[in-house]
Amino acid sequence: MSHWVILPVVLPAILAPFIVLAARYHIGIQRVLSVTGVVALIAITSGLAWQAADGTVTLYQLGDWAAPFGIVVVADRLSTMMVLLTAVLSLFVLLYAIGSGWDERGRHFHALYQFQLMGIMGAFLTGDLFNLFVFFEVLLIASYGLMIHAGGNARLRAGVQYVLFNLLGSTLFLFALGAIYAETGTLNMADLAQRVTLIDADATVGIRIASVLLILVFAIKAAVVPLHFWLPSSYAEAPAPVAALFAIMTKVGAYAIIRVYTLVFPPDLTVTEGLHGLWLLPAALISLAIGMVGVLAAKKLDRLVAFAVIGSMGMVMVAIALFSQLGIAAALYYILHSTLAAAALFLITDLVRASRGHLELTTTPPVAGAALTAGLFFVAAIAMTGLPPLSGFVGKLLILDAAFTTPLAVWTWAIILSASLVSVVGFARAGSTVFWKAQSVEPDPEAEPHPAPSALSYAAVGGLVAMLILLTVFAGQVHRYTTTMAEQLFAPDDYISTVLDTPGKLSKPTTEDH
Amino acid sequence: MELLVASAIGILTAAGLYLVLRLRTFPVIMGVSLLTYAVNVFLFSSGRLKVGAPPILSDATNYTDPLPQALVLTAIVISFGMTAVVVMIALGSYLGANDDAVNDPKTDMEEPEDLI
Numbered sequence: 001m002s003h004w005v006i007l008p009v010v011l012p013a014i015l016a017p018f019i020v021l022a023a024r025y026h027i028g029i030q031r032v033l034s035v036t037g038v039v040a041l042i043a044i045t046s047g048l049a050w051q052a053a054d055g056t057v058t059l060y061q062l063g064d065w066a067a068p069f070g071i072v073v074v075a076d077r078l079s080t081m082m083v084l085l086t087a088v089l090s091l092f093v094l095l096y097a098i099g100s101g102w103d104e105r106g107r108h109f110h111a112l113y114q115f116q117l118m119g120i121m122g123a124f125l126t127g128d129l130f131n132l133f134v135f136f137e138v139l140l141i142a143s144y145g146l147m148i149h150a151g152g153n154a155r156l157r158a159g160v161q162y163v164l165f166n167l168l169g170s171t172l173f174l175f176a177l178g179a180i181y182a183e184t185g186t187l188n189m190a191d192l193a194q195r196v197t198l199i200d201a202d203a204t205v206g207i208r209i210a211s212v213l214l215i216l217v218f219a220i221k222a223a224v225v226p227l228h229f230w231l232p233s234s235y236a237e238a239p240a241p242v243a244a245l246f247a248i249m250t251k252v253g254a255y256a257i258i259r260v261y262t263l264v265f266p267p268d269l270t271v272t273e274g275l276h277g278l279w280l281l282p283a284a285l286i287s288l289a290i291g292m293v294g295v296l297a298a299k300k301l302d303r304l305v306a307f308a309v310i311g312s313m314g315m316v317m318v319a320i321a322l323f324s325q326l327g328i329a330a331a332l333y334y335i336l337h338s339t340l341a342a343a344a345l346f347l348i349t350d351l352v353r354a355s356r357g358h359l360e361l362t363t364t365p366p367v368a369g370a371a372l373t374a375g376l377f378f379v380a381a382i383a384m385t386g387l388p389p390l391s392g393f394v395g396k397l398l399i400l401d402a403a404f405t406t407p408l409a410v411w412t413w414a415i416i417l418s419a420s421l422v423s424v425v426g427f428a429r430a431g432s433t434v435f436w437k438a439q440s441v442e443p444d445p446e447a448e449p450h451p452a453p454s455a456l457s458y459a460a461v462g463g464l465v466a467m468l469i470l471l472t473v474f475a476g477q478v479h480r481y482t483t484t485m486a487e488q489l490f491a492p493d494d495y496i497s498t499v500l501d502t503p504g505k506l507s508k509p510t511t512e513d514h
Numbered sequence: 515m516e517l518l519v520a521s522a523i524g525i526l527t528a529a530g531l532y533l534v535l536r537l538r539t540f541p542v543i544m545g546v547s548l549l550t551y552a553v554n555v556f557l558f559s560s561g562r563l564k565v566g567a568p569p570i571l572s573d574a575t576n577y578t579d580p581l582p583q584a585l586v587l588t589a590i591v592i593s594f595g596m597t598a599v600v601v602m603i604a605l606g607s608y609l610g611a612n613d614d615a616v617n618d619p620k621t622d623m624e625e626p627e628d629l630i
Contacts, residue, residue, distance in 0.1 A: 130585060130588075134588065134592070137592045137596070140596075141595065141596065141599060144599050144600075144603065148603060148606070151606075151610075152610075153607070153610045153611040156603060156606050156607035156610055156611070157607050157611060157618070159603050159607070160539060160600070160603055160604050160607050160616060161616060161617075161618075163596075163599065163600045163603055164534075164542055164543075164546065164600060164616065167546050167550075167593075167596055167597075167600060168534065168546065168549070170592070170593075170596070171546070171549045171550055171552075171553050171593075174553040174556075174557060174589055175553055175556060177557075177585070178553070178556045178557045178559075178560040178582075178585075179560070181557075181560045181561070181581070181582065181585070182559070182560035182561075182562075185579075233618065
């Protein structure tokens with residue numbers, strides 16, 4: 001049995017306490033350890049993605065206990081792509097945190113960062129619903145610490161809201177898990193997939209309630225309207241590198257919906273038929289609309305980006321709510337794009353803050369490094385709003401194409417296209433107010449000039465933008481891969497048999513009888 | 515016993531939800547604690563209510579499901595840790611701003627004072 005699959009969880013879990021214990025007072029050593037850890041994570045997760053690329057489902061049984069009773073970690077195409085995305089994103093965000101000095105403004109940034117990565121990686125890799133809950137809690141408790149990193153009243157207040165909202169979400173998650181366990185007697189996802197099909201058609205009340213509760217929990221994580229209220233304040237007030245890392249956290253919710261509602265409660269399952277399709281698509285369309293209107297209404301650049309995240313999550317959820325192979329393939333492509341674009345925009349927002357001192361959408365005199373920041377903002381905004389030629393445009397086309405044959409196609413097309421227009425106006429207004437009009441204002445000779453952001457900060461943001469460009473150039477290959485991923489998701493027999501039929505230590509036939 | 519457990523879960527949940535909607539940190543944290551108690555009892559009952567049965571397969575006719583107890587234990591530990599974290603953050607927020615309201619202040623849009 002290969003132990004590689006568990007490494008993305010174990011490596012940060014060991015590194016984080018090591019950073020706290022061994023390098024507590026040495027920011028330089030912390031940085032070296034943290035960056036080394038993340039680079040190693042990229043190597044490991046690339047290996048896993050390579051291994052899963054041909055459709056192999058790799059199973060790891062913790063303590064060698066067989067599946068329905070033991071805890072399993074499963075690496076298929078979808079989860080390996082998500083862990084690779086997390087690792088790549090975390091490298092650039094970490095470089096930015098180091099380049100901008102954010103990691104020095106409070107204690108234990110790097111340790112919390114590693115714990116956060118551990119939670120995210122675990123949530124993507126686990127094959128067990130209760131373990132998903134535990135990893136959600138790991139990533140949340142690390143995110144609470146990161147969210148209030150460097151302190152400040154506004155940030156602490158936003159932190160209280162964020163923590164309380166997520167505590168309620170966790171409670172709801174436990175209620176859902178209890179209901180599922182009461183109905184089926186298992187929490188292993190592959191085992192559940194088999195057991196829910198055996199439920200009697202007359203006794204589906206419990207399992208239907210459980211499946212709705214579960215989608216509510218994941219919708220909270222994915223910030224689907226009307227469960228998005230935690231997101232704008234917390235993402236806007238969080239330190240910029242943390243907000244950029246949080247760009248993957250909303251995707252954890254989207255991933256969980258894809259995983260659970262293709263494997264455990266697939267759309268053709270009679271027990272829960274029509275439950276999520278009926279509600280999820282309208283909610284997703286409303287999130288898309290509200291997010292983009294929020295972009296137009298925002299008075300500060302950080303709120304603007306936070307609403308753009310809600311809008312892009314709406315777009316992802318529209319594609320997921322179609323629950324077709326085309327839709328899921330488009331959603332997965334868009335997840336890659338929107339994670340990178342949102343992270344780049346949060347970091348660019350911080351570049352603006354570093355050189356201007358505030359984020360109000362008002363015109364101020366030109367500042368150091370404005371030309372480069374404006375250029376990066378221009379590229380990232382084009383990507384985020386989905387204008388050609390960047391990946392947002394490709395992703396949106398794929399989603400429109402997937403929605404073309406569905407009953408709500410007119411509504412979907414109308415809302416996606418008009419929301420895009422609104423977001424283009426919102427970003428264009430923000431960009432021209434902050435960057436372009438700056439030339440028309442006389443600089444105040446009394447004012448203390450802010451120093452330009454460091455080269456490493458620019459390199460990190462440039463790296464994210466370069467990833468977006470790569471995602472555009474190789475759109476064909478990436479989309480072909482996400483299509484095979486969707487095929488694997490809609491034919492879960494291989495996943496289920498790998499998880500359930502692999503023998504563990506007590507199920508192995510022994511030669512001698514005890 | 516079913517009635518007792520079910521009504522206990524219901525009352526704890528109702529009281530918790532009421533307190534969560536109070537918009538002051540102390541009642542909200544109390545409410546979240548009540549909700550976690552409710553969910554712990556709920557998890558217990560998900561393995562069916564049975565009295566006087568061992569949680570091991572000693573004889574196959576009379577046993578109780580041991581898994582919910584493990585789940586409850588995990589849930590208790592996690593909710594305990596989370597409550598401690600939220601108390602600390604809420605205390606920091608209260609001492610910093612001299613205000614324990616959970617919702618955003620009305621002047622939220624016009625206070626660029628502590629941007630870091």
